[in-house]
Amino acid sequence: MQGHAGRRPLQVLTVPEADTRRDERDGGEIAPAPVLELKGISKHFGAVEALSEVDFEVYPAEVVALAGDNGAGKSTLLKVIAGTHPPDAGIIRFDGAEVVINSPRHATQLGIETVYQDLALCDNLDVVANMFLGRETVSAPAALCRLSELDMERRALDVLRQLNVTTIKSVRSPVATLSGGQRQSVAISRAVMWNSKIVLLDEPTAALGVAQTFQVRELIKRLRTRGLGVVLISHNLHDVFEVADRIIVLRLGRRVATFKRDEATPDDVVASITGARRG
Amino acid sequence: MEPGSELSASKQAIKALERGPSFAPAMLFRAARMRISSGELGALPVVFGLALIWTYFELQDTHFLTARNLSNLVLQISVSGTIAIGVVLVLLLGEIDLSVGSVAGATAAVLGVLTVDDNWPWWAGILAMIAVGALIGALQGVWFAVLRVPSFVVTLAGLLVWLGVQLHVLGDAGTLNVFDARITAIASTFLPDAWGWGLAAVAVIGYAGSRLVEDTQRRRAEMSARSLPILFVQTATIAALLLGAVGVLNCAYGVPTAGVLLFALVAFFDWLVRRTTFGRHIYAVGGYAEAARRAGISVIRIRICVFALAGTLAAVGGLISTARLQAASTQTGGGTLLLESIAAAVIGGASLFGGRGSVWAALLGALVIGSVSNGLDLVGQPADVKYMVEGAILLLAVTIDAYSRRRLAVTGR
Numbered sequence: 001m002q003g004h005a006g007r008r009p010l011q012v013l014t015v016p017e018a019d020t021r022r023d024e025r026d027g028g029e030i031a032p033a034p035v036l037e038l039k040g041i042s043k044h045f046g047a048v049e050a051l052s053e054v055d056f057e058v059y060p061a062e063v064v065a066l067a068g069d070n071g072a073g074k075s076t077l078l079k080v081i082a083g084t085h086p087p088d089a090g091i092i093r094f095d096g097a098e099v100v101i102n103s104p105r106h107a108t109q110l111g112i113e114t115v116y117q118d119l120a121l122c123d124n125l126d127v128v129a130n131m132f133l134g135r136e137t138v139s140a141p142a143a144l145c146r147l148s149e150l151d152m153e154r155r156a157l158d159v160l161r162q163l164n165v166t167t168i169k170s171v172r173s174p175v176a177t178l179s180g181g182q183r184q185s186v187a188i189s190r191a192v193m194w195n196s197k198i199v200l201l202d203e204p205t206a207a208l209g210v211a212q213t214f215q216v217r218e219l220i221k222r223l224r225t226r227g228l229g230v231v232l233i234s235h236n237l238h239d240v241f242e243v244a245d246r247i248i249v250l251r252l253g254r255r256v257a258t259f260k261r262d263e264a265t266p267d268d269v270v271a272s273i274t275g276a277r278r279g
Numbered sequence: 280m281e282p283g284s285e286l287s288a289s290k291q292a293i294k295a296l297e298r299g300p301s302f303a304p305a306m307l308f309r310a311a312r313m314r315i316s317s318g319e320l321g322a323l324p325v326v327f328g329l330a331l332i333w334t335y336f337e338l339q340d341t342h343f344l345t346a347r348n349l350s351n352l353v354l355q356i357s358v359s360g361t362i363a364i365g366v367v368l369v370l371l372l373g374e375i376d377l378s379v380g381s382v383a384g385a386t387a388a389v390l391g392v393l394t395v396d397d398n399w400p401w402w403a404g405i406l407a408m409i410a411v412g413a414l415i416g417a418l419q420g421v422w423f424a425v426l427r428v429p430s431f432v433v434t435l436a437g438l439l440v441w442l443g444v445q446l447h448v449l450g451d452a453g454t455l456n457v458f459d460a461r462i463t464a465i466a467s468t469f470l471p472d473a474w475g476w477g478l479a480a481v482a483v484i485g486y487a488g489s490r491l492v493e494d495t496q497r498r499r500a501e502m503s504a505r506s507l508p509i510l511f512v513q514t515a516t517i518a519a520l521l522l523g524a525v526g527v528l529n530c531a532y533g534v535p536t537a538g539v540l541l542f543a544l545v546a547f548f549d550w551l552v553r554r555t556t557f558g559r560h561i562y563a564v565g566g567y568a569e570a571a572r573r574a575g576i577s578v579i580r581i582r583i584c585v586f587a588l589a590g591t592l593a594a595v596g597g598l599i600s601t602a603r604l605q606a607a608s609t610q611t612g613g614g615t616l617l618l619e620s621i622a623a624a625v626i627g628g629a630s631l632f633g634g635r636g637s638v639w640a641a642l643l644g645a646l647v648i649g650s651v652s653n654g655l656d657l658v659g660q661p662a663d664v665k666y667m668v669e670g671a672i673l674l675l676a677v678t679i680d681a682y683s684r685r686r687l688a689v690t691g692r
């Protein structure tokens with residue numbers, strides 16, 4: 001397969017494919033199957049080949065970091081999984097069954113939640129409305145589609161409290177009035193409040209201060225403890241090494257390396273991202 | 280206005296009211312000033328402007344503020360106000376509909392031909408015209424949402440096409456007199472005095488009741504709720520406005536049926552956009568369509584529905600217009616009706632940039648435009664002055680909109 005060919009000329013520390021990893025992880029016992037598996041995913045935007053024959057896999061209770069330079073195709077891969085940009089070629093397996101994810105709604109129905117790079121918040125709506133966007137709670141009779149503001153507000157407050165998001169003073173103020181970090185907290189809270197199996201995070205700490213970054217990291221670890229698969233895109237290698245179990249590197253739309261966190265150094269990852277030869 | 284954002288903006292005022300009456304006015308004033316400086320203007324400037332306009336014309340010794348003239352004013356704004364509701368919905372999406380005047384005219388022609396020439400019963404004629412309006416709107420919506428042609432262009436083309444349809448349907452006659460009493464009743468009948476009082480009372484009690492239930496539920500759930508004094512003040516204000524209006528109108532002929540229709544439509548659509556998932560999704564699409572799409576909302580469906588509603592409301596406007604003039608003619612829906620409807624929506628406070636505004640903007644804005652037009656008539660100003668003044672007011676409203684948008688950006692919103 002081409003994806004493997006692309007990976008071949010890589011560094012010593014590159015881990016072979018997921019199989020070995022499984023063995024080690026479970027001490028040689030029966031390995032868990034990946035909750036999500038992508039094979040040979042390609043995606044074009046006109047002449048731009050954003051992804052070519054990318055394989056990808058996430059296991060339950062695992063944090064995978066996606067690393068790569070600007071324009072490497074990280075966000076595109078995320079959007080393929082999230083259903084916002086269905087792929088041109090390739091297959092996706094979720095919980096072992098082959099699925100076609102061709103709309104964001106379909107992805108959320110499967111249990112895939114996404115925090116987009118631009119956060120995808122409606123500035124004119126308040127925090128509660130954003131957290132429930134597209135999945136509003138309605139009061140009986142359901143046919144009238146009447147919003148159940150009280151229930152939504154209560155749940156939103158619960159979730160924010162559970163996630164230790166304490167800086168948002170009013171969940172009824174428009175998202176436009178929030179700081180960058182607060183907006184990010186809202187987007188992340190929205191993604192983790194729906195019993196999901198996989199959470200995709202596109203640069204979740206990009207706009208955050210020190211304390212908030214710390215909280216997001218803790219949050220990601222907590223998601224892993226809860227058995228979720230987490231995909232994390234980050235340019236911040238410190239973050240990556242802090243929380244990720246595996247690091248997958250994309251370069252120019254191809255998967256070029258896979259590292260285990262414990263067996264790699266940031267320098268290895270940087271070399272792989274930039275394509276520099278190690279001397 | 281979202282109930283919650285009011286809540287946050289006037290939180291200080293609420294606290295003040297709880298503390299005691301002596302603090303309240305100062306704090307209310309401060310909350311208002313905070314809103315203005317942060318660009319969150321709400322209905323304040325419109326109400327202020329309306330008061331200014333009414334005072335001006337009354338000082339001109341024109342009998343502006345007489346029961347008869349105000350009754351007349353209500354009838355005058357019933358057409359543009361109804362159409363403006365649809366325009367507000369489209370503006371909430373961040374789009375524009377320039378065809379509403381022509382749609383009103385074309386559907387009026389349909390009504391005329393069906394009931395006069397083809398002897399359809401009145402109700403069938405009305406149903407048919409409404410259906411035609413909805414279909415036209417949906418068609419334009421599809422063209423915009425699916426084929427991705429800018430709504431400005433689609434509805435500009437619609438403006439011409441539906442005007443052509445109107446002329447074609449009316450044929451050589453050009454004017455069809457519609458004398459069916461059940462149709463003209465919409466604009467020529469008035470509620471008996473007791474009915475007017477009764478309806479106003481029901482509206483006030485309904486408002487206060489639903490607010491009370493909501494606040495009680497919130498308090499029971501131990502969540503922040505408006506304090507009782509605030510609820511009381513708001514209910515009292517609404518009661519004073521509604522009962523005052525009914526009282527004045529009862530001094531003339533009673534509350535005009537068309538006015539009740541307009542008020543009911545505004546109240547219904549206000550409920551629809553603020554309280555239902557459909558309305559929430561309209562705001563979402565107008566705020567950031569891509570975010571709405573990613574949240575699983577069918578942006579295309581929402582857009583088509585909203586344009587269909589705008590067409591439907593334009594047809595209702597055409598119906599009221601036909602009833603008022605007792606005729607469907609080549610003039611119906613023409614003249615300044617389109618601009619007045621759009622101006623009403625914008626002046627009332629619906630943002631041209633999408634995602635901001637309330638359906639009440641249609642009523643408030645129509646009142647402003649209608650008052651200016653009515654007052655200048657009373658003063659005896661010719662059309663030239665009227666057009667210039669109305670244009671200036673529209674420009675002022677859009678400037679305030681752009682200014683408040685900039686302020687929102689400056690204050691990080």
Ligand SMILES: Nc1ncnc2c1ncn2[C@@H]1O[C@H](COP(=O)(O)OP(=O)(O)OP(=O)(O)O)[C@@H](O)[C@H]1O
Pocket residue numbers: 045048049050068069070071072073074075076077117
């Ligand atoms: N909607 C789109 N239309 C056209 N081209 C696109 C689109 N989205 C992404 N691309 C292109 O696909 C390539 C990969 O983009 P992508 O956003 O996935 O990069 P990225 O790895 O997320 O980069 P960054 O670190 O800057 O976020 C880029 O060349 C980009 O220009």
Ligand SMILES: [Mg+2]
Pocket residue numbers: 074075076117202
């Ligand atoms: Mg990206």
